[in-house]
Amino acid sequence: MPVSLPSRPHRVLLALGLASLLAACGKGDAEGGKGGKGGQPPATVSTLQVQPVRWSDELKALGTANARESVTITASVSQTIASVEFDSGDYVKQGQPLVTLVQGQQTANVAQAQAQLRNAEQLYERSRKLADQQLIARADLDTQRSALEAARAQVATQRATVADRVIRAPFAGVLGLRLVSAGSLVTPGTPITTLDDVSTIKLDFTFPEAALSQLALGQRVNARSEAWPGETFVGTVASIDSRVDPVSRAVTVRAEIPNADGRLRPGMLLDVGVERAARNTLAIPELALQQNGTVSSVYRVEAGDQVKEVPVKIGSRRFGEVEIVSGLKAGDRIVVEGTVKLRDGAKIKDVGANAATGEAPDAAPQGAGAEGTRPAKGG
Template sequence: MLRRRMLIMLGIVLLIVLVLAGYKAFSVYTLIQGFSAPKPPINVAVATASERPWQSRLPTIGSLKALQGVDLSLEIAGTVKDVQFQSGQKVKAGQPLVQLDSAVESALLETAQADLGLAQLDFGRGSQLIGSQAISKGEYDRLSAQLQKNKATVNQLKASLAKKHIVAPFSGTIGIRQVDVGDYLASGTVIATLQDLSSLYADFYIPEQSLPKIAIGQGVQINVSAYPAETFTGTVSAINPKVEDSTRNVLVRATLANPDGKLFPGMFASLQVILPDPQNRIVLPESAITYTLYGNSAYVVAQKKASDGSLEKDDKGQPILIAERRFIETGERRDGWVMITKGVQSGEQVVTAGQIKLDNGAHIAISDDKTLTDKNSRPRTD
């Protein structure tokens, strides 16, 4: 009886073990089938590498300078008697700006002019008397010299008096005034800045190896941070005939019009010199490029091949597409496009969106979903 019960219990345990083993085997089989099942393709957006005329440019940075610009300052000391301009006013050449107290110089000029008049009378009498030998030749020469001396004194005082009267040396816009009526100003004191803003210079440096690419009259595109959406155009007007010893750079000057007065001297400028002879170059959308420290790359659409070299096809008879990662060499970037110098041929399709899910050899499907492109339009920087 006891033996029978033991056999029954042993049979029950054996049955439980078999059931558990079967369940485990079924789970492992299901997992294996899941791994071995083909993964669905990854949807990506693509663009075709195309060859188009590419206008090469030489990027550089520089600063803006006025066509004419000075800091108005005094040559001689004096007290301000009258300020004849307003801050920010547009002035004409020769327009009075500041009048210094000139009472002393005016009085000295009157004295000198009186002495000059007397010297002219004495010289006139001497000229009549020298003919009749009533005076000596030496006396006549003394009278002549005295006349010249008095004339020089008058001219000197007139020049000194003129320096008390400050006028605009050229037409332009005057800055914020730095003086007031009654101020005593030493020589060299700055009154205000005067800038001619009708046209501006853009001075920039280029490396000496780029010098053969630059010529007078070439176009220049200029951007400033104050107006990021606007591009100003100018032309190369001068090339410095000297290479800087310390930097091996050459100073170049471009001239640009400023009719609206938007640009000010001293602004930082980002420039692009338009180089001649545009050439056909392969270009890609900037979103197709993955930028990394060890090199730039892009995913090119390729067809999967079997071990014998034949093209593999899906159950619908269509070629199986894969993403082939290639390292590329890039050139200039402009307006969302990148020039490709090596790694991609014209006519090849390149992934422009969906790269974040890809790896080399990944199965892909080309999608027409516009949202995919919109969400992944920025270049990757893995």
């Protein structure tokens, strides 16, 4: 059976009636939502009261390991290698021979100089006896004395040329890779090997100039390497550069780390933590922190169980906690869990208030920074 549709005037009246009904419903919802009266119930949250805590943390940086002493062994003259007396990775003592160069001509020159010295000594001895008998002038004796001293100097010179043909370790340490073989021709500057004293590692790293007031000689340094996961190498700050780099505005710090077992090697990249002195500060769980771009904030509980979003300046972090530098004071109560449901001025219902900072009731973590130990309930 065909259905008759309303006429055009009736359809217009029907549309106007529906629009009025929807507007009335929307107005009622808006009025009910204002101030939480007759609208949404208070948000269920848990809070804590902010209190000062004892805080100890580290200044973080990346550092490069350097040997206590390090040198590239080279020759000082041009000559062929007669023998190599070390192998890669050997530990050598100070003064130990490493390479001997061909020295036949130099050895012959020493023998010649020694023969001239003996002759000069004999001539001088005769001249001295004749001078004692006043058979020659004193000037002749002085001439022979000068000749004798020149002969002695010539012997010393020739012996030095022989010594230059034996390359020795300038200090005790570990040798690097051997880069030459017997029969190789070396010239001044030709690398033969490297020598590193790694009994102590010098660890260099940089901090922004703003950290200068927090650095001091003797501070404990904890260094960690990916080569030795889970291990910490402990040292102390040995020196702080007297200048700040005018380009990077950073200051270089050097720490010394004992390395008797030789596990740390020059050139390694290490994670560095310089321990700062313990201090009293305000800290809150990272769970309570709201992050909007570079702006950090928390919800502070005001009178009448309303919350206010207040900006805060944060410092360092540790184990699920964050240091509050400014924006809060001791005794303030903040929302820890349930922040995702809040807005500025919202009403709340606290179901698990805590009086100790850094602890919150058991609940599923919300938001960023939820790592660390699960807090315990308290009242």
